[in-house]
Amino acid sequence: MPLNAATKAARLSVAPMMDWTDRHCRYLHRLLCRNALLYTEMVTAPALVRGGALHLLEFSPEEHPVALQLGGSDPVELAHAARLGQAAGYDEINLNVGCPSDRVQSGCFGAVLMERPGLVAECVAEMRAAVDIEVTVKCRIGVDDQTPEEVLPEFLARIVAAGCERVTIHARKAWLQGLSPKENRDIPPLDYPLVHRMKEYFPNLHISMNGGITSLDQAEELLAAGMDGVMIGRAAYHQPADILCQADRRIYGAGEDSDPVEAVRQMLPYIEAHLTAGGRLHQITRHMLGLFAGRPGARGWRRMLSEGAAKAGAGPELVEAALTQIPSVAETEAG
Incomplete structure (x- = not known):
């Protein structure tokens, strides 16, 4: 089966980052790299469905391939929001199961959902049934006192059974108790080997590595080691030329470096x-x-x-x- 635009692009993606990856940021990044997959900031399903905040879905056609990241935990509401995202023209709908912020926890979505794999699977299934475009998940390896080696395989098995074919794994735990969202981006140790093992366990699942990746050299190493994709966050924002200007040539083997x-x-x-x-x-x-x-x-x-x-x-x-x-x-x- 031929890869769709978003999956093909997911070899390199720029992470969804609140207050950063808005439409203006994405337009700039697209000028620097034609092929990378770009993500919106997280948009909550309640804001779209209950709040009618459809302006949050606006983007420029030049941004394609571009994915909408949704936050939420109500399967019916997420399915409705996914339909709105598809109608707006997005190439992919992504469910946030990784954000550790307090306001996200209080709404029962983000990283806290790592504790509720059955609910996440239900959300994925409802979203998949609602749209024709791909539904993906971005998660952590676990939260708080969970043992990632035990919970992550079960989590992935549940969402795969629900129809998820592509996942991005931030290779850190999220400590919902005791660490701020900022600290959660750096303090929990990275566990790349665990994510590589998940690729061995789920060979047909498209897995992208996220967390601590700061250069194209590092991205190329992870791809060569068996990852299907690499997602880069802060480095792509703070040093966009270093990450994106050579990516078309080095990651996709297409085109010249941008200036x-x-x-x-x-x-x-x-x-x-x-x-x-x-x-x-x-x-x-x-x-x-x-x-x-x-x-x-x-x-x-x-x-x-x-x-x-x-x-x-x-x-x-x-x-x-x-x-x-x-x-x-x-x-x-x-x-």
Whole structure:
């Protein structure tokens, strides 16, 4: 059976990150990499179904392949939200079983659902029955005092039986008691070998590794070691050029490397359209601050955007001026 667009793209994906991977961030990332799978921030099923917040589903056609991540634990409500996501044009619906935040726990979704594999399986089954696009799960290896070696195989077996064919595993436990969401991203130790064993146990399940991956070199090593996909979070946000500019060639074997300077220039019409629609410059440029991380001129670029983008009347000309802080651009313009 031929792979669908989202599964083919899932060889490399950018993690769903609250307050970060909004539509403006995804548009930028797509300019840097044509093939990677992009995820929305988590959208709760109640917000869509009960709150009617359909604006949360808006995205640009250029973002494809793009997946909608849902949070929730009511199978019927999640199925309704999945239908809304499919109608909006998403390539995949993903269920969040990994977020450790307090507000997520209180709503009985996110990582706390690792303790309720039967309910997760019911949710997956209802969502699968409701839509034609792929339904996937993002989970942890366990929570609190659970023994991952015992609970993770059972969890995966339940969701596979419910029709899930692709899962992303954050290779850390989530400590719901005693650690903040921020601490949960770093303090629980990584267990890559356990995730590799899950691939041996479930050879037909498409498994992506997530957690602690900071470079394309590391991504290539994990793929070579048998992972079907790799999901990168903070590194893809803070150093997007390092992760995404070479990914089409190195991960997908297709196309040439992209250029962050050219990506900035391609962002200018998008910025203009956003401002014309009543938006503010900083809503977009906050995602562009790390574009030249580690390169000459990065500090000047970041400073100009940080100081100027929130000011009234700031527009594309500020971005063009900030770009002259990058030596290669300044030399070209001087010449």
